[in-house]
Amino acid sequence: MTAQVTPIRTETERALAERLRAAPALDSGARIAERREAAILAFERNGLPSRRVEAWKYTDLRALMKQAAEPAGVPGEAEHAAARRLPPALDIDGCVTIDIVNGTPQGTGRAIDGVTIRTLAEVAAQKDAVLEHLGAAFEERSDVASGLNLAFLRDGLVIEVAAGRKVETPLHLAFAAIGAQAFATFPRVLVVLGKGAALTLFESHRGSAGIAYQSNAVVEFVLAADAEVDHVRLDCGGDAALSLSTLAAKLGDRTRFESFNLICGPQVARHQIFTGGPGAYINLVLQGATLLRRQQHGDVTLHAIHAAPHGTSRELFKTIVDDEATGVFQGKIVVDAIAQKTDGRMHSAALMLADNAAMNNKPELEIFADDVQCAHGATVGELDQDLLFYAMSRGIARAQAEALLIESFVGEAAEFIANENAREAVMEHVRHWLWERAS
Amino acid sequence: MLEIKNLHVKIADEDKTILHGLNLTVHDGEVAAIMGPNGSGKSTLSYVVAGKADYEVLDGEVLLNGVNVLEMEADERAAAGLFLAFQYPLEIPGVATMTFLKAAVNAQRKKRDEAELTTPQFIKRVNAAADGLSINRDMLKRAMNVGFSGGEKKRMEILQMALLEPSMCILDETDSGLDIDALRIVADGVNALRAKDRSFLVITHYQRLLEHIVPDTVHVMSGGRIVKTGGKELALELEANGYRDYVEAA
Numbered sequence: 001m002t003a004q005v006t007p008i009r010t011e012t013e014r015a016l017a018e019r020l021r022a023a024p025a026l027d028s029g030a031r032i033a034e035r036r037e038a039a040i041l042a043f044e045r046n047g048l049p050s051r052r053v054e055a056w057k058y059t060d061l062r063a064l065m066k067q068a069a070e071p072a073g074v075p076g077e078a079e080h081a082a083a084r085r086l087p088p089a090l091d092i093d094g095c096v097t098i099d100i101v102n103g104t105p106q107g108t109g110r111a112i113d114g115v116t117i118r119t120l121a122e123v124a125a126q127k128d129a130v131l132e133h134l135g136a137a138f139e140e141r142s143d144v145a146s147g148l149n150l151a152f153l154r155d156g157l158v159i160e161v162a163a164g165r166k167v168e169t170p171l172h173l174a175f176a177a178i179g180a181q182a183f184a185t186f187p188r189v190l191v192v193l194g195k196g197a198a199l200t201l202f203e204s205h206r207g208s209a210g211i212a213y214q215s216n217a218v219v220e221f222v223l224a225a226d227a228e229v230d231h232v233r234l235d236c237g238g239d240a241a242l243s244l245s246t247l248a249a250k251l252g253d254r255t256r257f258e259s260f261n262l263i264c265g266p267q268v269a270r271h272q273i274f275t276g277g278p279g280a281y282i283n284l285v286l287q288g289a290t291l292l293r294r295q296q297h298g299d300v301t302l303h304a305i306h307a308a309p310h311g312t313s314r315e316l317f318k319t320i321v322d323d324e325a326t327g328v329f330q331g332k333i334v335v336d337a338i339a340q341k342t343d344g345r346m347h348s349a350a351l352m353l354a355d356n357a358a359m360n361n362k363p364e365l366e367i368f369a370d371d372v373q374c375a376h377g378a379t380v381g382e383l384d385q386d387l388l389f390y391a392m393s394r395g396i397a398r399a400q401a402e403a404l405l406i407e408s409f410v411g412e413a414a415e416f417i418a419n420e421n422a423r424e425a426v427m428e429h430v431r432h433w434l435w436e437r438a439s
Numbered sequence: 440m441l442e443i444k445n446l447h448v449k450i451a452d453e454d455k456t457i458l459h460g461l462n463l464t465v466h467d468g469e470v471a472a473i474m475g476p477n478g479s480g481k482s483t484l485s486y487v488v489a490g491k492a493d494y495e496v497l498d499g500e501v502l503l504n505g506v507n508v509l510e511m512e513a514d515e516r517a518a519a520g521l522f523l524a525f526q527y528p529l530e531i532p533g534v535a536t537m538t539f540l541k542a543a544v545n546a547q548r549k550k551r552d553e554a555e556l557t558t559p560q561f562i563k564r565v566n567a568a569a570d571g572l573s574i575n576r577d578m579l580k581r582a583m584n585v586g587f588s589g590g591e592k593k594r595m596e597i598l599q600m601a602l603l604e605p606s607m608c609i610l611d612e613t614d615s616g617l618d619i620d621a622l623r624i625v626a627d628g629v630n631a632l633r634a635k636d637r638s639f640l641v642i643t644h645y646q647r648l649l650e651h652i653v654p655d656t657v658h659v660m661s662g663g664r665i666v667k668t669g670g671k672e673l674a675l676e677l678e679a680n681g682y683r684d685y686v687e688a689a
Contacts, residue, residue, distance in 0.1 A: 385492065385493075386529060387529050387531060389489075389490075389491050389492065389513055390525065390528070390529040390531075391531070391539070391542075391543075392490070392512065392513035392514040392517070393489050393490065393513045393514075393516075393517055393522075393523050393525075394514075394517055394539075394542075394543035394546075394547075394599060394603065395514050395517035395518050395543050395544075395546045395547035395550065395603065396514055396542055396543055396546045397512075397514045397546060398512065398514065400542065400546060401514070404531075404534055404538075404539070404542060405531070405534075407533070407534070408531055408532055408533030408534040408582075409533065410533075411533035411534075412532060412533045415533070
């Protein structure tokens with residue numbers, strides 16, 4: 001006898017399934033339509049992931065997503081004005097900035113030689129060949145966050161960098177989530193770099209304070225051989241927000257991909273990183289810092305696949321957990337059988353500032369090749385009392401000494417950000433967080 | 440002036456008493472040396488006076504210029520004029536030496552209601568002090584004490600002492616790990632800071648340091664108290680005869 005298992009759905013899941021079926025699909029070709037349908041079916045079958053799903057074990061989305069918020073429409077003047085009033089998360093001279101309000105790009109920015117920027121709606125209407133890259137860097141069927149992003153996809157940005165073009169001007173995508181009551185937004189960005197191209201891309205995320213909005217963003221990169229990307233993401237979302245984010249990269253031969261992620265704002269944040277691709281001799285650097293207080297929940301989950309030989313990857317993530325907050329780091333490096341001579345190092349370090357703070361650290365290696373060097377480590381600790389005494393014995397007050405040591409802890413991960421202005425902007429957010437903590 | 444009266448101290452989480460009724464006075468402008476065998480409580484004394492949290496004071500007083508500092512946090516003691524040069528200076532990864540020094544100097548100035556130094560004023564002052572101690576300016580840009588040699592770390596302690604201008608300096612085995620040249624540079628740095636309103640307490644195992652920093656008084660510490668006090672000739676006597684007589688006396 002086979003028992004029929006009928007999954008019990010929460011109110012949120014039922015409402016979300018209804019919204020999924022009602023959402024208009026962006027007409028972007030049969031391949032995407034098929035994937036979208038598969039994502040919707042997967043949601044209908046599985047619902048939101050709970051702690052029983054390994055990838056979401058420490059971030060129980062079924063419990064954390066309290067409602068199926070209505071997807072935001074095309075922003076009007078009121079939303080634009082509110083977005084302009086938000087303090088900038090990244091204010092760097094010399095960038096080309098494109099504002100993206102509730103997932104809708106506001107223009108495509110000042111022209112940069114060798115860079116083509118179009119809206120996803122425009123590309124879809126033209127049935128442009130670049131659409132073949134959409135979703136090519138990962139498989140959303142097994143991932144609910146990016147699956148929902150695709151299902152609700154309405155617009156976004158497509159950025160193409162011509163082969164051989166090394167863009168010196170950084171591109172800044174300034175995302176804002178604006179609303180007066182709970183809403184959902186699904187930003188999407190596809191970045192395609194031709195052979196030997198190079199791009200520095202900054203993402204900053206802000207949103208209405210006190211509003212339980214849900215942001216579910218996907219930013220995906222496709223790098224042809226010898227391409228290089230420096231990416232910095234700042235998640236300074238609203239204090240009641242649920243921020244889901246997926247960063248994906250498909251890496252060609254001899255590509256370099258470096259990404260730094262800062263989480264310092266949303267009530268719940270999960271940043272997922274999926275990297276893989278056909279390339280040999282890839283150079284992958286993934287780093288980040290997560291600053292948590294009150295009852296905030298911050299999750300960084302990464303899955304780096306070495307699919308070809310001679311790849312190098314370095315991952316360093318720092319988490320600061322204060323009050324009753326919860327931090328999560330799940331990192332997995334997979335080395336396929338043919339990926340000989342892979343050199344991978346992954347480290348997660350957490351600093352606990354309060355007795356009721358919690359940290360879940362899960363670094364993993366899955367190695368199928370036999371000639372590789374891979375290591376991972378995870379540490380959880382408190383502020384070093386000897387260092388604190390040393391600083392205080394020089395006249396530095398306890399609060400300032402603590403701030404200095406916390407800043408240095410984060411600084412170890414941020415010091416590799418190549419762009420000096422972006423690095424300073426990251427540290428300025430850290431200092432501001434510390435200042436708020438002390439006041 | 441530092442006055443330590445009947446100081447009894449134990450390790451905070453253990454039932455182990457280290458200082459047993461220690462009495463010591465260091466007058467303004469005086470350079471006092473404390474010598475003693477391993478385990479006599481010399482480093483504990485320096486930590487307790489500086490305000491480290493790992494110890495519990497059972498009895499006694501530590502008066503700095505007439506004020507009992509035992510209720511103060513370590514930073515308040517520093518602002519009151521106390522400075523401890525560490526036996527093992529700590530490394531602070533990710534904090535540039537200049538940043539750390541500026542934070543320390545300005546924190547103390549703020550507590551004393553003095554105006555904070557501007558960056559140009561501060562750099563000028565640091566560079567002058569660093570040159571006097573043969574400290575390479577590149578060192579000042581690196582993370583605090585990270586990758587510094589033993590000698591460089593000790594010179595950095597003296598540099599901090601020069602910048603913070605304390606009235607009471609405790610040097611905890613500053614000679615340990617120094618070669619002869621480094622010892623001379625460090626000693627010259629200390630001697631340059633000698634002044635009638637600044638006192639020194641030099642803790643050492645060996646007479647060698649006291650050839651370079653000549654003390655006014657020498658105290659012998661054993662079993663957690665001062666067991667003998669004399670002039671600089673006492674150091675020579677210890678060098679010749681060892682601590683055996685005093686260990687037994689304690």
